[in-house]
Amino acid sequence: MEHVLDNPAWNALLTGNKHLGEGNEQVKYYIQQVSPFVGFRDNNAADFEWLYNLMTYNGPAVFITPVFVDIPHQWKIARRIICYQMLYEGDYDAVQLPTVALTHKDIPQMMALTQLTNPGPFLPRTIEFGHYEGIFEGDKLIAMAGQRMHPVPYAEISAVCTHPDHLGKGYARQLLLSQANRIKAEGNIPFLHVRDDNYRALKVYKGLGFVTRQQLHFYVLTK
Numbered sequence: 001m002e003h004v005l006d007n008p009a010w011n012a013l014l015t016g017n018k019h020l021g022e023g024n025e026q027v028k029y030y031i032q033q034v035s036p037f038v039g040f041r042d043n044n045a046a047d048f049e050w051l052y053n054l055m056t057y058n059g060p061a062v063f064i065t066p067v068f069v070d071i072p073h074q075w076k077i078a079r080r081i082i083c084y085q086m087l088y089e090g091d092y093d094a095v096q097l098p099t100v101a102l103t104h105k106d107i108p109q110m111m112a113l114t115q116l117t118n119p120g121p122f123l124p125r126t127i128e129f130g131h132y133e134g135i136f137e138g139d140k141l142i143a144m145a146g147q148r149m150h151p152v153p154y155a156e157i158s159a160v161c162t163h164p165d166h167l168g169k170g171y172a173r174q175l176l177l178s179q180a181n182r183i184k185a186e187g188n189i190p191f192l193h194v195r196d197d198n199y200r201a202l203k204v205y206k207g208l209g210f211v212t213r214q215q216l217h218f219y220v221l222t223k
Contacts, residue, residue, distance in 0.1 A: 090209020
């Protein structure tokens, strides 16, 4: 039987993120300005065709799979990214640094920080996934993290990023632990995705108690 996290976007759009999705019984995708991730029930050629016909925009559409897939000809592969999917098995208390709940007024700074650091896709309505928090220096957002896919009973920590001028101060650690503890307190299991070549982040995650569950392929597609 397929594990929930083998098809995280599909299962998230069936459960914890269903209020943020569009599609039908065969394919689902997030609202365009929330996230580019898509999920298929069966991961076959027919599902790719369903998605092509349903989507009213040209992409990108990010498809996650644990195996290589032959992408149908109507889609163009803009990029294929290899990531590790990691589960949190640590038991740390959050370090007490001043974090602030982020709101819609912070979106311009959140967009600027993620564009600078590239932790993954972040769009004008990504904040609607919820639980975003940040660390400020004066009025400037210098670090942040939040949640993304929520395939019950798992919840993904996402958009973990720190301004390059403030690396090495423990901000990412604080935000990761804050998110992990929040997820656990709600009865869910924290997980995250990280590129296989992001060695700095991998070292931080492993040090906090994240363990690799599997390797995944992220196909970034356009029509």
